Amino acid sequence: MAILVIAEHGNNTFGAATLNAVAAAQKIGGEIVVLVAGHDIRTVAETAARIEGVTKVLVADDAAYAHQLPENVAPLVAEIGAAYTHVLAAATSHGKNLLPRIAALVGTEQISEIIEVVSADTFKRPIYAGNAIATVQSTAAVTLLTVRSTAFEPANLGGATAAIEHVAPGSGDSGKSVFIDELLAKTDRPDLTAAKIVISGGRGMQTAQNFDLLYTLADKLGAAVGASRAAVDAGFAPNDMQVGQTGKIVAPQLYIAVGISGAIQHLAGMKDSKVIVAINKDADAPIFQTADYGLVADLFEVLPELESAI
Incomplete structure (x- = not known):
């Protein structure tokens, strides 16, 4: 078997989620090849070549892949991937944007967000917001x-x-989409999906200004800050901070849920955290059924006390 893993990167920065995708490939077994498609990507390719278990790195360096538009990258992966038994990508925004297009070009289905490799053709994935686990077997010539x-x-x-x-850049620019601009949120805090400690606020924070309480505490703990969908919908926090089924999936060593009721949508994004601490003044909030430690109290009293004690 030969497995192709699509690297996630920022042209000069390597995406850590690629390492998790390679780990899944190692569970499948066989030769593991990493594809790096982008522009001026020597540093990324050299980093990919250092991943244990990877036998080869394919580099498609072309201006058409500079921003990794899926309309441009998908035909390249579909062409190269035909020679492999499996094609893997991390279940990030980039991977979710790319794999369905590849599946359509190849003419097969994809299996999304696997959490366990049972065998080379059988995998487990969560369904119903993680309340059930489906075991799925693939009979496709190329498993995506x-x-x-x-x-x-x-x-x-x-x-x-x-x-x-180095491989030929394929069809290059498809002409179906054009990169216009990107607005990146800059912060000194850890990336939400890679942080060891995450502090998230919910509707109970009441205003966007009150999220400053979380930011101050997070800076002392070296933590990332997240938010529930309710908080994002209310305008308290930006979309890229959302944790949940329709946001980011996190599993830090410590997850602190502040003013979050514990809707299924949110739990699906954080219930695999090693230790969960909940702070909520409603003793009947569903979050306490999932939390390892719960504190029934007013968050506006607890957070300043906690911050001053650290």
Whole structure:
């Protein structure tokens, strides 16, 4: 078997979720090849070559892939992926945007957000917001998978280097989409999906200004800050902070839920956290059924006390 893993990157920065996808590929077994498509991506390719278990890195370097528009990258992966038994990508926004297009071009289905490899053709994935686990078997010639990164420990970056091979850029620019601009939120805090500690606020925060209480505490703890969908919909926090089924999936060592009731939509994005702490003045809030530790109290009294005690 030969497995193709699509690298996620920012042209000069390597996407950590790729390591989780490679870890899933290692569970499947076989030769693992990483595809890096982008522009001026030497640093990313060299990093990918250091991943333990990777035998080869394919590099498609072309201006058409500079912003990794899925309309441009999908035909390339569909062409290269035909020679492989499996094609994997992390279940991030990038992977979710890319894999369905590849599946349509190849003429097969994809299996989304796998959390366990049972065998080379059988996988487990959550359904119904994680309330049930489906075991899915694929009979496709090329099995397309997105990998929930929180379910697999990342592969190690070692000292050995795999062979780096440049491939033809394929059809290049499809002309179906054009990159206009990107607005990036800059912060010194850890990335939400990679942080060891996450503090999230919900509707109970009441205003966007009150999220400053979470930011101050997070800076002391070296934590990332998240939000429930209710808080995002209310305008308290931006979309990229949303944790949940329609947001980001996180599994930190410590998850602190502040003013979050515990709707299924939110629990689906954080219930795999190692330790969950809930702060809510409603003793009947569903979040307490999931939390390892719960504090029934007014968050506006607790947070300042907690911040001053650290």
